[in-house]
Amino acid sequence: METVLTTHLADDRYRRIDGYRGSGGYEALRKAVSMPRESIVEEVRKANLRGRGGAGFPAGVKWGFLPKDFSRPRVLVVNADEGEPGTFKDRLILTRGPHLLVEGIAITCYALAIHSAYIYIRGEYVLEARILEEAVAEAYAAGFLGKDLLGSGFDLDVTVHRGAGAYICGEETSTINSLEGKRGWPRLKPPFPASVGAFGLPTLVNNVETLADVPWIVANGGERFAALGCEKNGGTRLVGVSGPVERPGVYELPANVNLRDVIYDIAGGLRGGKPLKAVIPGGSSTPVLRAEEIDVTFDIESMAKIGTMAGTSGVIVIPEGTCMVRALSVLMNFYAHESCGQCSPCREGTGWLRKITGRIEAGEGRPGDVELILDLCDNMMGRTICALADAAAMPAQSFIWKFREEFDRHIAERKCPFGNSF
Amino acid sequence: MPNLTIDGLAVGVPEGTTILAAAKQVGIHIPHYCYHTHLSIAGNCRMCLVEVEKFPKLQTACSTVVTEGMVVRTDTEKVRKAVTGVLEFLLIHHPIDCPICDQAGECGLQDYYMVYGLHRSRYALEDKVHKKKVQDIGGQIVLDAERCILCSRCVRFLDEVTGTRELNFFQRGDHSEISIFPGRPLDNNYTGNLADICPVGALTSKDFRFKCRVWLLKGVESICTGCARGCNIAAHFKGDILYRYKPRVNDAVNRAWMCDFGRLEYKKANDARLLAPFVREGGREKSASWGAIVPQVALELSRAVEREGADAVAVIASPQSSNEELYLVRRIAADRLGTKNLAFTHRTPGDGFSDDLLVLADKNPNSRGAKLLGIPDGEAFDALIGKIAAGRIRALLLFGNVLGAFTEGETAGLLSKVPFIAQVGTNTGPVSKAAHAVLPSASFAERGGTFTNHAGRVQRFHAGFPPRGKAKNVIELLCDLANGLGADWTFTGERSVFRALSETETPFRGMTYESVGAFGQEAAR
Ligand SMILES: Cc1cc2nc3c(=O)[nH]c(=O)nc-3n(C[C@H](O)[C@H](O)[C@H](O)COP(=O)(O)O)c2cc1C
Ligand code: SF4
Ligand code: SF4
Ligand code: SF4
Numbered sequence: 026m027e028t029v030l031t032t033h034l035a036d037d038r039y040r041r042i043d044g045y046r047g048s049g050g051y052e053a054l055r056k057a058v059s060m061p062r063e064s065i066v067e068e069v070r071k072a073n074l075r076g077r078g079g080a081g082f083p084a085g086v087k088w089g090f091l092p093k094d095f096s097r098p099r100v101l102v103v104n105a106d107e108g109e110p111g112t113f114k115d116r117l118i119l120t121r122g123p124h125l126l127v128e129g130i131a132i133t134c135y136a137l138a139i140h141s142a143y144i145y146i147r148g149e150y151v152l153e154a155r156i157l158e159e160a161v162a163e164a165y166a167a168g169f170l171g172k173d174l175l176g177s178g179f180d181l182d183v184t185v186h187r188g189a190g191a192y193i194c195g196e197e198t199s200t201i202n203s204l205e206g207k208r209g210w211p212r213l214k215p216p217f218p219a220s221v222g223a224f225g226l227p228t229l230v231n232n233v234e235t236l237a238d239v240p241w242i243v244a245n246g247g248e249r250f251a252a253l254g255c256e257k258n259g260g261t262r263l264v265g266v267s268g269p270v271e272r273p274g275v276y277e278l279p280a281n282v283n284l285r286d287v288i289y290d291i292a293g294g295l296r297g298g299k300p301l302k303a304v305i306p307g308g309s310s311t312p313v314l315r316a317e318e319i320d321v322t323f324d325i326e327s328m329a330k331i332g333t334m335a336g337t338s339g340v341i342v343i344p345e346g347t348c349m350v351r352a353l354s355v356l357m358n359f360y361a362h363e364s365c366g367q368c369s370p371c372r373e374g375t376g377w378l379r380k381i382t383g384r385i386e387a388g389e390g391r392p393g394d395v396e397l398i399l400d401l402c403d404n405m406m407g408r409t410i411c412a413l414a415d416a417a418a419m420p421a422q423s424f425i426w427k428f429r430e431e432f433d434r435h436i437a438e439r440k441c442p443f444g445n446s447f
Numbered sequence: 448m449p450n451l452t453i454d455g456l457a458v459g460v461p462e463g464t465t466i467l468a469a470a471k472q473v474g475i476h477i478p479h480y481c482y483h484t485h486l487s488i489a490g491n492c493r494m495c496l497v498e499v500e501k502f503p504k505l506q507t508a509c510s511t512v513v514t515e516g517m518v519v520r521t522d523t524e525k526v527r528k529a530v531t532g533v534l535e536f537l538l539i540h541h542p543i544d545c546p547i548c549d550q551a552g553e554c555g556l557q558d559y560y561m562v563y564g565l566h567r568s569r570y571a572l573e574d575k576v577h578k579k580k581v582q583d584i585g586g587q588i589v590l591d592a593e594r595c596i597l598c599s600r601c602v603r604f605l606d607e608v609t610g611t612r613e614l615n616f617f618q619r620g621d622h623s624e625i626s627i628f629p630g631r632p633l634d635n636n637y638t639g640n641l642a643d644i645c646p647v648g649a650l651t652s653k654d655f656r657f658k659c660r661v662w663l664l665k666g667v668e669s670i671c672t673g674c675a676r677g678c679n680i681a682a683h684f685k686g687d688i689l690y691r692y693k694p695r696v697n698d699a700v701n702r703a704w705m706c707d708f709g710r711l712e713y714k715k716a717n718d719a720r721l722l723a724p725f726v727r728e729g730g731r732e733k734s735a736s737w738g739a740i741v742p743q744v745a746l747e748l749s750r751a752v753e754r755e756g757a758d759a760v761a762v763i764a765s766p767q768s769s770n771e772e773l774y775l776v777r778r779i780a781a782d783r784l785g786t787k788n789l790a791f792t793h794r795t796p797g798d799g800f801s802d803d804l805l806v807l808a809d810k811n812p813n814s815r816g817a818k819l820l821g822i823p824d825g826e827a828f829d830a831l832i833g834k835i836a837a838g839r840i841r842a843l844l845l846f847g848n849v850l851g852a853f854t855e856g857e858t859a860g861l862l863s864k865v866p867f868i869a870q871v872g873t874n875t876g877p878v879s880k881a882a883h884a885v886l887p888s889a890s891f892a893e894r895g896g897t898f899t900n901h902a903g904r905v906q907r908f909h910a911g912f913p914p915r916g917k918a919k920n921v922i923e924l925l926c927d928l929a930n931g932l933g934a935d936w937t938f939t940g941e942r943s944v945f946r947a948l949s950e951t952e953t954p955f956r957g958m959t960y961e962s963v964g965a966f967g968q969e970a971a972r
Contacts, residue, residue: 191619366597367623368491372620403532404528407504408493409493410490
């Protein structure tokens, strides 16, 4: 299978500029600066590149949202916040192939006439930030960034900005606020970042992986990239597999790979041959699947069809014997802790869900608690400024829909039937 | 001009109008907490959710701009459930201490609970998150974080209106809390507005704390007498006691705000009042009846004119008086006493502070009105003081309880040079300690009329209740005095005086109380 991102990642030299250039790095940028800007955008459009930050928005379409007039400077914000539990794919790029991202940024900015790019990297990524900063410095020194890059007459400044460790700062308008030095609160939309974003300027926000795909697209053509995937999902995706599988890790796979194959072939199946109980397919916010539901292609549309999402393609494998109430209560702790607190339904709903799931798990659940959870989810979903409320409600709903009997048993028996184990 | 329907009612609105504003035009109230007419849109309370055809999700009416052909529903089951759900979320941690909360009776939580709530709590008592109560955060404000619904109005006010940014959100999720930064209390002259805009009992007024249940209060439209801005206010009272001021919205004057200084000006109607007429004989105060004191003042004034000439008599008017009163004062000076010694000063004791928002250095509501009515200040006032100091004024009719910016000692010294002083005033002060005849007048809450603010805007204020004690309406008092000096005035209250002055006084020509209305009218220049 042809790979876009991981081809050289096993090579330690690849993360430094010499190693990267030795493998053909920055040739795409050289090609790009000789191309008309519009045709770079056209290649990305043809590539069917879908955003890798979780929502899967077509990158070419998003690029087209930037205003057509150039009266105001524009900004690129690179989302390297990677906060979604179960997701650790951007990290692979940041540590093993940071120049993929830097080159992708340079090409994107050139194509869209953006002169300032900010990489917002999550606070916990200390090592990653250091490697990234080193890569940016190398690229400046080699003339791939900064004034008159590659003699093209085009100037580009790239700044690495470290977050302080808040999941919500990965939501793009929250990222922008945080970048501006404000409290990391999502903004009310409209206006969308494309018209009023960072520092009040038109802003493009893309995920690390999305941008890292761009050099390959420019080098090999959008159509070839599209052909690597399936109909509406061009290219490959980095899939992170976690949980008790034989070979957890990040794999580059075609968009239309079968989810079952991801777990049983690529990741080697469950450790010790344990039976599978459930899978959270695309990061902790995506609705859970029962073991028998995973024979499905892992592209955005197919996943939507069965009521879940490809999300960040962070596959969380849950073995038989895990208490699903406990698992949900862990997730609810996370969302309650990470809600920024501005919208009433999310601020109070996430905390309430945490308390109810916690008490059910502790054997103190009350009759009606399950219905209460479902009703609260209904009152949260689609009622807030950003998608965090949905991100908390979707697992809660799906865990109950798919594993209702476990919740009922906890309440009826007044204890965890699994002895509080995972 | 997009057209839309809201709950089946068709309405056309200007481009850029939000659903919430459009609904208001057709008399539909969409519930809200974070939305405030005079602050930016936050859209975070989520109370104003409505259904808009072709949108899969409910939309916030406060932030969604109307487009042509929009079909909005505020009355569906889906909307009702959403709003009820939001209200439930807002109430789960609430301490339900309404019986000791000053906001009770004008609280957004109570009001909407009666319409959208009426639910039993599904939240366990022991799960409530507790936060800090009764925090003195500076200025005029007490913060109770447990009652706060985190609507962010206060944060936006301090960001967008005063620019001082003392309050902010701290923590996240359901531990989010409004607070000041450690050791940095509220520090601006507009803190009282926070209690007004806080839709619940989280920010309440220190001054009003535990004074009166709000449903016992009556309100009357008034104008702040604190400075020449003339902020539009409502004066709230019970019986003959004023309890508080609240700003009224007037975008031409004060938008939705008033300053902290002005907010406490109401106390002048309650405290240190002159409540019964008295005369001072041989340095001793002796009570007098209205029937005796007005003729006596008239006699003293006319006797001084007769004996020493009109130049020995002076009238010092007050910029705290209404246009109507000043008009009569001028006529008494000019027509009855025939003296040119008539002046006022807008200088008042105190520091004359001002800022870019509302407060003006001139701490009087009607200096502009006095000038437009032909009463001079500045040099004329200084000249008059010169005459007093030189002992050339033998009888003085003085309005108010201070003499310009003079200190109490200076005032006493100057007034000791005048053999007869009649004071018309509401409060005790240096003047009432020196005057020979004290004629107590109704406070601004006890009388009506108009003030002309610094920009020439004529604005009406109304009486809330009859004059306290034996204090008298100034117009009535001036009529009695003028008639004692040989006039035959038949004015029956401020409206008839305004009618008269609007016929003869050019700046006010053609104005009526109706044309002045609730929001004022510019005087001609
Ligand atoms: C609560 C929340 C957290 C998010 N966290 C991230 C994140 O850590 N990284 C990311 O790339 N996108 C994150 N997103 C999605 C971004 O808002 C945005 O859609 C994305 O960065 C756009 O890039 P893309 O189009 O390349 O996917 C998050 C969204 C939400 C609602
Ligand atoms: S949904 Fe939650 S995280 Fe998102 S803006 Fe609202 S309160 Fe903040
Ligand atoms: S203190 Fe009042 S105004 Fe401020 S956020 Fe809380 S409820 Fe809103
Ligand atoms: S600005 Fe002037 S008129 Fe307005 S409230 Fe303050 S003192 Fe009163």
